[in-house]
Structure formats: C-alpha cells, structure tokens
Amino acid sequence: xxxxxKKPFRILIAKPGLDGHDRGAKVIVRALRDAGFEVIYTGxxxxxxxxxxxxxxxxxxxxxxxxxxxxxxxxxPQVVSLLKEKGLGDVLVFGGGxxxxxxxxxxxEKGVREVFGPGTPLSAIVDYLNxxxxxxx
Amino acid sequence: xxxxxxxxxLAKRVLAGDAAAASRALSLIIDEAAGADALIxxxxxxxxxxxxxxxxxxxxxxxxxxTGRLISQFRKAGLKVGVLAVDPSSPISGGAFLGDRLRIQxxxxxxxxxxxxxxxxxxxxxVSHSIFGAIHxxxxxxxxxxxxxxxxxxQDEVVIxxxxxxxxxxxxxxxxxxxxxxxxxxxEVGDVFVVNKADLSxxxxxxxxxxxxxxxxxxxxxxxxxxxxxxxxxxATTGEGVAELAAILDSHWAYLAxxxxxxxxxxxxxxxxxxxxxxxxxxxxxxxxIGIRELEALVExxxxxxxxxxxxxxx
Numbered sequence: 001x002x003x004x005x006k007k008p009f010r011i012l013i014a015k016p017g018l019d020g021h022d023r024g025a026k027v028i029v030r031a032l033r034d035a036g037f038e039v040i041y042t043g044x045x046x047x048x049x050x051x052x053x054x055x056x057x058x059x060x061x062x063x064x065x066x067x068x069x070x071x072x073x074x075x076x077p078q079v080v081s082l083l084k085e086k087g088l089g090d091v092l093v094f095g096g097g098x099x100x101x102x103x104x105x106x107x108x109e110k111g112v113r114e115v116f117g118p119g120t121p122l123s124a125i126v127d128y129l130n131x132x133x134x135x136x137x
Numbered sequence: 138x139x140x141x142x143x144x145x146x147l148a149k150r151v152l153a154g155d156a157a158a159a160s161r162a163l164s165l166i167i168d169e170a171a172g173a174d175a176l177i178x179x180x181x182x183x184x185x186x187x188x189x190x191x192x193x194x195x196x197x198x199x200x201x202x203x204t205g206r207l208i209s210q211f212r213k214a215g216l217k218v219g220v221l222a223v224d225p226s227s228p229i230s231g232g233a234f235l236g237d238r239l240r241i242q243x244x245x246x247x248x249x250x251x252x253x254x255x256x257x258x259x260x261x262x263x264v265s266h267s268i269f270g271a272i273h274x275x276x277x278x279x280x281x282x283x284x285x286x287x288x289x290x291x292q293d294e295v296v297i298x299x300x301x302x303x304x305x306x307x308x309x310x311x312x313x314x315x316x317x318x319x320x321x322x323x324x325e326v327g328d329v330f331v332v333n334k335a336d337l338s339x340x341x342x343x344x345x346x347x348x349x350x351x352x353x354x355x356x357x358x359x360x361x362x363x364x365x366x367x368x369x370x371x372x373a374t375t376g377e378g379v380a381e382l383a384a385i386l387d388s389h390w391a392y393l394a395x396x397x398x399x400x401x402x403x404x405x406x407x408x409x410x411x412x413x414x415x416x417x418x419x420x421x422x423x424x425x426x427i428g429i430r431e432l433e434a435l436v437e438x439x440x441x442x443x444x445x446x447x448x449x450x451x452x
Contacts, residue, residue, distance in 0.1 A: 007168045008226075008231055008232060008233070008256070008258075029234060030234070032232065033227060033230065033232040033233060033234045034227070034229075034230050034232060035230060035232060036227075036230045036231045036232040037232050038226075038232060038233045038235060038254075038256045039232065039233065039234050039235065040235045040236075040238060040254050041234065041235070041236055041238075041239060042238055042239055042242070042245070043239040043242065046245075047246075049245075049246050050242070050245040050246055053245055053246055054238060054245065054252075056156060056157055056160055057156065057160055057251055057252055057253055058160070058235075058238075058253060058254060059160040059161060059163065059164040086157065087157055088157070
C-alpha cells in the first residue's frame with residue numbers, strides 16, 4: 001500500500017567558458033528542482049575538466065551546459081569527449097544559451113543530445129529530461 | 138559500465154582507489170538499491186580508521202567555504218579527503234538544489250579530493266542509514282579525512298555526533314548572545330567551536346559568549362573534561378585561522394586515539410548504524426503487512442489501529 005519512492009534523477013548544471021551571466025542557468029536549476037530533480041550547480045567559469053570531474057563524483061544522469069559567449073562549438077564537444085574518456089559516455093549532455101540554429105546539427109553530431117534556445121518553455125526541458133532519462137533507466 | 142557490474146567487482150575497484158567506482162557505490166548505497174548491503178559488507182573491514190569531521194551550524198555561517206579551506210590544509214599534508222555535503226530535499230517536489238560544491242571549486246580537478254552532494258530525501262536531521270554507508274565507501278576509497286557537512290538547520294543537528302568523530306560547530310559574530318549559546322542541542326555535542334566571518338565586528342564578544350557558555354557547565358558542578366572544548370576564529374573567505382583550526386582537529390583526533398574515547402565513539406556510531414538498519418528493515422517489513430483486508434477491518438471498526446498494529450508486528 002505504500003507507494004515506493006522513485007529515486008530522483010540527478011542533473012549537473014554547469015557554465016563552461018568565460019561569460020559570467022548565469023541567471024538563465026539559475027532559472028533552469030530552480031525549475032528542475034521544482035520538478036523533482038536533484039540538481040547540482042557548480043557555478044560560472046567551469047573548464048570541461050571541472051565539469052566532468054563533478055559529473056563523475058556526483059554520478060549524475062545528465063549534464064546541462066549553459067553558454068552565452070559563443071564558445072559552444074569548442075567547449076560542448078570537449079565535455080562530451082572527456083566524458084567518454086572517463087567511461088561516462090552514458091551521461092546525457094544537453095545545452096542551452098545563445099546557440100545559433102545552424103550550429104545545432106553539428107553539436108548533435110558531436111554527441112550533444114539536445115539544444116534549447118532562448119524562449120524554450122521550462123516545461124519542455126523538464127519533459128525532455130523525464131522522457132529521455134526514463135527510457136534509459 | 139559499472140551500472141551492471143556486480144557488487145564484489147565494484148567493491149574491489151573502490152578499494153583500489155577507482156573514483157568512478159566509488160561514485161557508483163555511493164549511488165547504490167544512497168538509493169538503497171539491490172547490492173547496497175553487500176557493498177557495505179565488503180567495505181566495513183576498512184572502516185573506523187579515518188577521521189570523520191562533522192561540520193554543522195546555521196545556514197549561511199560559511200560551512201562550505203570553510204570546508205573548502207580545510208581541504209586545502211589536509212591536501213598540504215598529503216592526505217586524501219572525502220566530503221559528503223548534505224542539502225535539503227524539497228518536501229513538496231522531492232527535488233533538491235545541491236549548491237555546496239559551488240563553494241569548494243578550488244579542488245574541482247584534484248584527484249585527491251572526492252566531493253559528493255547528498256539530498257536529505259526526507260531523512261531526519263540529515264542522517265539516515267545510508268550516510269553511514271556513504272562514509273564506508275569513502276573510507277574504503279582511502280580518504281584519511283572525511284568531512285560531513287550538515288544541512289545547516291542549527292540547534293537540532295545533534296545527530297551529527299552519532300556519525301562524526303569530531304563535531305565542529307560553526308557560527309558567526311552576531312548570531313546571538315550568550316543565551317543562545319546556553320540552549321541545549323548542538324552546543325552540547327560540539328568538540329570544537331568556530332566563530333567564522335571573524336572579519337565582521339563582534340568577533341571577540343561572540344568568542345567570549347561561547348567560552349562562558351561552555352564554562353557554565355563547570356560552574357554548575359560538572360567535572361573537568363579531558364578535552365577542553367576550544368573556541369577559535371576563522372575568516373574562511375581569506376583562509377585566516379584555518380591552519381589553526383586544522384591543528385585543533387588533528388589534536389582532537391590524537392586525543393580520541395589516546396584516551397580510549399575514540400573507541401567509545403566508534404561504538405556509539407556502530408550502535409546508531411545498526412539501529413537505523415534495524416528500524417528501516419522492521420519498518421519496511423511491517424508496512425508490507427498492511428493490505429486491503431486490514432484497512433477494511435479498520436473502516437468497519439472491527440478493530441483499531443493500535444490492536445491491529447500490535448497483531449501485525451507479532452505476525
């Protein structure tokens with residue numbers, strides 16, 4: 001009769017690169033927390049190495065990368081390949097921020113599973129994670 | 138991936154110092170997944186040798202920043218450090234914002250530091266059976282110092298004393314007067330008191346208030362204790378006073394080893410771990426006995442919750 005509690009998904013939200021504008025990232029953190037995720041936020045100016053180390057220690061299901069500076073084509077794929085190197089290839093990587101539409105196919109090609117641009121409803125991100133992570137489990 | 142590996146293999150990798158394996162073992166234990174008990178079984182032999190330092194105190198006192206500074210001190214001494222940073226789960230959504238890591242950034246790529254954020258998931262005082270399991274993982278992983286940073290609810294955190302060897306209570310100037318310091322609760326279990334943010338005004342008064350509150354016990358007729366609880370000041374943002382704090386922590390560890398107090402505390406910790414295990418098992422088993430027949434009986438007033446409960450437990 002007791003509902004067995006489902007283990008919450010763990011998500012790392014990180015801001016690689018040099019821009020310090022993390023309001024967007026914080027809004028995502030808050031939305032995911034309120035949707036029942038356990039969210040680890042590591043703050044601004046993270047190197048791919050820092051992000052992957054945190055993902056490894058926290059055993060996260062997904063990593064959300066937020067970036068506004070334009071360095072996404074370098075930094076996002078670096079995170080993905082470092083994850084693979086560390087045996088964490090099954091961690092879902094998604095991105096957001098100011099990412100031009102024409103860059104999205106190339107990012108997906110390099111292993112970034114989804115990209116959410118400005119104006120994406122928060123519920124779309126929540127639904128996406130629930131669906132994708134739910135299938136993997 | 139380790140996700141499918143067996144417990145024995147995973148345990149071996151943790152004992153060999155594999156960080157990814159330690160991380161996975163922590164998940165299995167914290168989630169109370171199948172295989173968790175087997176993991177703890179393999180780790181328990183290596184338990185009890187590392188100093189477990191509990192850091193508690195009100196939210197915003199600077200516990201995470203201080204933790205970051207302490208890690209630096211331990212790393213200078215060449216010690217491997219593990220951190221379990223506990224933050225609250227939302228009672229409404231079940232989600233959590235785990236932000237302690239943000240303050241411990243300078244060790245983000247140091248392989249001699251393993252930091253894990255833990256959401257309370259409804260456990261009282263931030264401690265459940267799984268926190269002991271998590272500590273056993275870090276012990277097996279080879280951490281000489283294990284810092285457990287509590288939720289930061291303040292007065293009610295006495296449970297940390299049943300987990301840690303050394304309890305550090307962090308406060309700040311202007312956190313309250315001597316009367317606050319006289320209240321029962323965590324004031325009674327602290328082994329070391331820290332007035333953090335010592336660059337703010339009121340540091341000396343805060344230290345004085347804490348000292349005099351700690352001395353009241355003596356004035357009230359208690360015997361002199363073998364460990365005189367120190368009160369020290371730090372400014373975690375600059376690192377001032379942290380070397381002194383680390384030295385105090387070392388001397389407490391030496392005191393525990395020398396006086397037999399360490400063994401007594403370890404016994405208390407094991408008692409707590411065992412009781413949490415028992416209560417979890419008994420609770421779960423008992424709850425499984427509640428079925429629709431039992432509930433029907435209650436609705437029809439054929440019995441009452443107390444009599445039915447006693448009968449179910451006896452079954």
